[in-house]
């Protein structure tokens with residue numbers, strides 16, 4: 620009897636593996652994205668894909684209504700305002716962020732991360748901002764410092780509101796970085812043997828203890844978030860929290876593993892509108 624149940628469980632899991640594309644290495648990013656959408660929409664036909672940008676709120680009308688009310692008068696406005704001042708303050712040499720970023724820094728966030736052929740590396744928006752700083756004789760910000768990079772991007776990203784996520788994965792080196800990020804997302808590790816996908820794919824839309832879990836599609840477009848209304852959290856800071864939650868040692872923020880993860884993860888939200896900054900529980 621016991622044997623029968625175990626076999627049934629395992630067959631069920633193998634079936635899941637196929638449905639989730641965990642084993643389909645080298646599928647195109649668009650095929651990966653579509654496969655996940657197919658999986659979620661089969662499970663939750665009543666939840667609109669465009670609402671996935673709200674994360675777990677897409678699955679809970681009451682929490683979404685609360686979010687809408689909070690977003691009318693965001694409690695974190697003063698922090699975004701601090702970021703605006705940082706953005707507008709010229710460097711010591713008189714130049715500004717706007718003078719050294721593409722498009723004066725407007726409507727560009729959806730192009731990041733992008734793959735830089737020259738260095739053979741993924742470049743996040745945070746990296747591009749730091750490159751701009753060092754090129755103008757300023758010190759780079761620590762990417763995990765919420766009081767500098769966090770606040771600056773809480774404003775800077777608002778300049779890209781409404782732009783569609785448009786992450787490109789072209790050529791063998793970019794594809795390798797994307798596949799590396801995908802591997803991190805699907806690999807079960809740590810004491811609890813969880814992968815990002817265990818929660819955000821297999822259990823997307825389910826409750827874990829008391830928390831509803833968001834789907835991976837739509838995850839990367841609304842950053843940074845202010846948890847509880849005033850606690851600024853960037854995307855990689857969130858990754859770090861999720862790694863720690865399942866007792867994995869998080870890779871360093873801004874390092875290759877995190878950046879490749881952000882690259883893969885962002886491509887899953889291609890075609891979805893950017894918005895900064897937003898409230899989260």
Ligand code: HEC
Pocket residue numbers: 673674675804813814815816817818819827830831832833834838839844857858861862864865884899
């Ligand atoms: C044990 C389950 C679990 C695992 C494993 C996990 N997460 Fe999470 N994650 C959560 C929960 C719970 C939340 C908060 C509710 C929500 O928004 O989904 C969350 C939130 C997030 C958010 C914020 C969503 C939003 O809209 O605010 C992102 C992004 C995220 N996780 C990415 C990841 C990544 C990347 C990994 C792998 C490194 C990962 N998570 C692993 C449970 C998990």
